[in-house]
Amino acid sequence: MPATTSVTLNTGAIMPTVGLGTWKSKPGQVEHAVEYALKNGYRHIDTAAGYQNETEVGQGLKASGVPREQIFVTTKLDNPDQRNVPEALESSLQKLDTPYIDLWLMHWPAPMTRNGKADKGHDWLDTWKAMEDLHLAHPEKLRAIGNAANSRLLSGVSNFSVEYLERLLKVARVVPAANQIELHPSCPQHDVVEFCQSKGIVLTAYSPLGSDNSPLLKNEVVNKIASKYGVSPANVLVSLHANKPLHTVLPKSVTNERILANAKIVDLTEEDINDLHKIDETHHFRACHPAWTGWGGLGFPDCK
Numbered sequence: 001m002p003a004t005t006s007v008t009l010n011t012g013a014i015m016p017t018v019g020l021g022t023w024k025s026k027p028g029q030v031e032h033a034v035e036y037a038l039k040n041g042y043r044h045i046d047t048a049a050g051y052q053n054e055t056e057v058g059q060g061l062k063a064s065g066v067p068r069e070q071i072f073v074t075t076k077l078d079n080p081d082q083r084n085v086p087e088a089l090e091s092s093l094q095k096l097d098t099p100y101i102d103l104w105l106m107h108w109p110a111p112m113t114r115n116g117k118a119d120k121g122h123d124w125l126d127t128w129k130a131m132e133d134l135h136l137a138h139p140e141k142l143r144a145i146g147n148a149a150n151s152r153l154l155s156g157v158s159n160f161s162v163e164y165l166e167r168l169l170k171v172a173r174v175v176p177a178a179n180q181i182e183l184h185p186s187c188p189q190h191d192v193v194e195f196c197q198s199k200g201i202v203l204t205a206y207s208p209l210g211s212d213n214s215p216l217l218k219n220e221v222v223n224k225i226a227s228k229y230g231v232s233p234a235n236v237l238v239s240l241h242a243n244k245p246l247h248t249v250l251p252k253s254v255t256n257e258r259i260l261a262n263a264k265i266v267d268l269t270e271e272d273i274n275d276l277h278k279i280d281e282t283h284h285f286r287a288c289h290p291a292w293t294g295w296g297g298l299g300f301p302d303c304k
């Protein structure tokens with residue numbers, strides 16, 4: 001299958017395959033990164049309330065001059081806001097200075113207190129129910145969950161394992177449109193990928209390069225494939241997802257040349273993909289281990 005440039009969500013909305021990541025992209029830098037990306041062809045930006053840069057991301061959206069309706073914007077409900085879902089949505093809309101969000105994700109199935117501890121008195125399933133209620137009441141604010149012509153209202157999740165998705169889907173009125181999870185050759189999560197694909201849930205690959213100072217950029221297999229196509233290792237790591245059904249991918253950079261370069265996607269062969277998947281057999285890692293939430297491994301088999 002040739003690499004895709006967009007996927008269709010279960011709402012019918014179109015989500016561009018490559019989006020600019022903004023975790024750790026600081027105010028002062030991120031406005032320019034977003035503006036530069038949009039001026040150079042990106043149409044998908046990923047942020048989160050937890051990144052504390054929504055205001056500056058919003059400034060970058062405006063500065064680009066690209067009409068809002070041509071841009072796919074994802075943001076996320078922060079873990080300490082799981083008891084305050086409507087207020088959190090309003091806060092993100094205000095900071096991003098936008099009338100709607102294209103995709104709103106529960107950042108982690110892990111309610112937390114404001115002082116960084118697990119909030120064991122709250123169930124993330126109740127958070128999802130509150131997100132569903134909001135979507136049903138305000139479809140105009142959450143584009144990816146539907147519109148007047150499509151009353152099937154959908155939103156998304158992030159960091160959901162198969163075990164957690166199964167619990168969600170048992171009671172959900174709304175099938176998540178996307179599950180944003182860590183995906184790269186050293187964290188392929190085939191179980192979650194297959195499960196989501198079987199339910200029509202789009203996978204969004206986070207930390208696709210392996211995050212900061214990634215060993216994957218120096219990996220021999222990645223470099224060999226990069227040489228074969230005359231591209232950089234980052235292009236191979238981004239392309240890996242663009243070559244799979246129902247996948248999108250979020251390379252992050254605040255460096256102009258990298259923002260530009262990372263958007264180039266190449267077609268990979270099945271053999272290339274199999275070789276990249278073998279990397280995990282000898283070198284597995286996660287950039288974002290779920291244990292930081294205080295909720296343990298969140299049902300991920302490699303996090304027990």
Ligand SMILES: NC(=O)C1=CN([C@@H]2O[C@H](COP(=O)(O)OP(=O)(O)OC[C@H]3O[C@@H](n4cnc5c(N)ncnc54)[C@H](OP(=O)(O)O)[C@@H]3O)[C@@H](O)[C@H]2O)C=CC1
Binds near residue numbers: 180
């Ligand atoms: N839902 C969730 O829980 C999570 C979501 N995410 C999302 O996914 C995005 C991507 O993940 P992230 O962890 O940021 O990591 P990435 O895998 O995108 O790697 C980013 C790092 O690689 C560097 N880099 C970027 N391009 C290149 C290149 N071409 N060559 C060499 N180095 C490069 C960046 O540096 P520099 O910027 O200095 O150029 C930065 O240090 C996040 O920004 C966020 O939007 C990430 C983690 C968790």
Ligand SMILES: O=C[C@H](O)[C@@H](O)[C@@H](O)[C@H](O)C(=O)O
Binds near residue numbers: 048050292
């Ligand atoms: O989206 C990014 C990640 O989920 C990030 O928000 C968490 O992983 C957390 O901040 C951490 O410190 O590990």
